[in-house]
Amino acid sequence: MKSLLLSVSITASLLLSPLVSAKDITPIQKKQLTEISGLLRDNPELINPLHSNLKQYLDGQKSLETILKTNHDYLYNNPQQPYFGAENPKLTIINFTDYNCPYCKRLESGLVGVIKKYPEIRVVNVLLPFQQRMIPGLKTNTAWYALNVWENDHSKFAEVHRLMMAKPSRHDSSSIMKIAELTKTQKDLTPNQKKMALVEKNEQIFSQLGLRGTPSLIIGNEIIPGFIPQEDLEKMIAKQL
Known part of the structure; x- marks a missing residue:
């Protein structure tokens, strides 16, 4: 019964998310909604816990929307990024990324590829x-160094x-x-408080x-971890375009 509740909760949560409007619901999803309704009629004991799970999920979505709205200019219109x-x-x-993350490095080639295909x-x-x-051996990290280059030696970034x-x-010092x-x-290997504060805010x-x-992406209204x-x-x- 627990697994059934989890399955119904996840499906319903995704379908009823505020990020999914009625016009976005596909025929398959409409069928799933009908099936969920039938499951709830046949198993009424699921209704209360499902309602609680849905409310918790939707409250979490609203919280994410607030965080993204509050930090929109910092992420999207910040010349320091x-x-x-x-x-x-x-x-x-x-793109939340780390120069020492192997999956970030794999994603990088894909991002370069899509920029070529979608120059807009x-x-x-x-x-x-x-x-x-x-x-090790230096008084900086890859993020501070790269941010210094971006600001001080933009053409070399x-x-x-x-x-x-x-x-x-x-990476290592070598x-x-x-x-x-x-x-x-x-000269950009010398850290400064401004870059440290920027990275702290990123975190x-x-x-x-x-x-x-990392990596984690935000594309339109979707957050994609990994x-x-x-x-x-x-x-x-x-789809977003």
Whole structure:
């Protein structure tokens, strides 16, 4: 009975989410709603706990909407956050990412691919140093360094970003120093309070959204935790556009 309740609760929650309007309900979903109604009529003991679960779920959705609304400009219109793609985008993707996260590196190629296919979109990289708080032997981390480059050596950022994402394993002082030397951004290895505060704010929003790991994306009104293949990414982008 517990598994039945969980299945009904999840299905109904997804279908009745405030992010899903009546016009979005497909014929398959209409059939599922009819089946749910029948299950509840045949098992009335499920009604009270299902109602409680639905209310809790919808309250959580409202909370997420509030967090996103409060932090909208910080995420979408903040010149301090690195981005690539369109200057006047029709769609902006928020990408919570970490230069030491292997799945973030896998996602990177997909994001580059969709930008080529959909030049009207923008990807904002919200940088997080979860995998490595401090680079051994240096007084910085990858997020602080990249944010310094974005602000101080903007024309060099794309190459620094590419090189940091290209390394399959975790960065160390040797790899970061080599990237800095190749791009002549050694001065950006010195951290500052402004970048530290920016990364701290990034982490706070990430936590408030209930996210647990990188990569995590926000596409339109959908939050997608974890890696997503380029094919699925393109489908979601096409739907939003």
